[in-house]
Amino acid sequence: MIRQGPTKRQEKKRFRIPGLPYYWENFLASILMILLLPLLPLVIEWVRQGVINEASLALSASMYTISIGVTSRSRLIFAIAIFASVFYAFLYGSATDIASTYPLFLYKAAVWGIIFTFILHTLERYNKHVADRTPFWEFMKD
Secondary structure (H helix, E strand, O other): OOOOOOOOOOOOOOOOOOOOOHHHHHHHHHHHHHHHHHHHHHHHHHHHHOOOOHHHHHHHHHHHHHHHHOOOOOHHHHHHHHHHHHHHHHHHHOHHHHHHHOOOHHHHHHHHHHHHHHHHHHHHHHHHHHHOOOOOOHHHOO
């Protein structure tokens, strides 16, 4: 007689580390990919040079706000993002003048703009992925 292994009744339950629910995974993956990954060039500049250039910060704030704004479901956030992006593009164009006249204004404006955009979109992503259970990547639907 060939032995086939334990039956379902005989098999012991193994300890399993629980994973996150899929909607939390979608939420956290969207935060990592949409909100944090675009900030990587600023982190690299800070690591390599020890400081972030005013022009780099203004350009990043301009690109960050518009790229996050176009992924928003809200028309109001989209409109705010367009105006903010134009404002930061203006700051980028006049970074040397503003930095010499108002040394901390450029840093504060760009950093607060990025933080504000990050918070708004995080709240929107929470509603989309956790509350509405919308998958982050459409091709990974169950």
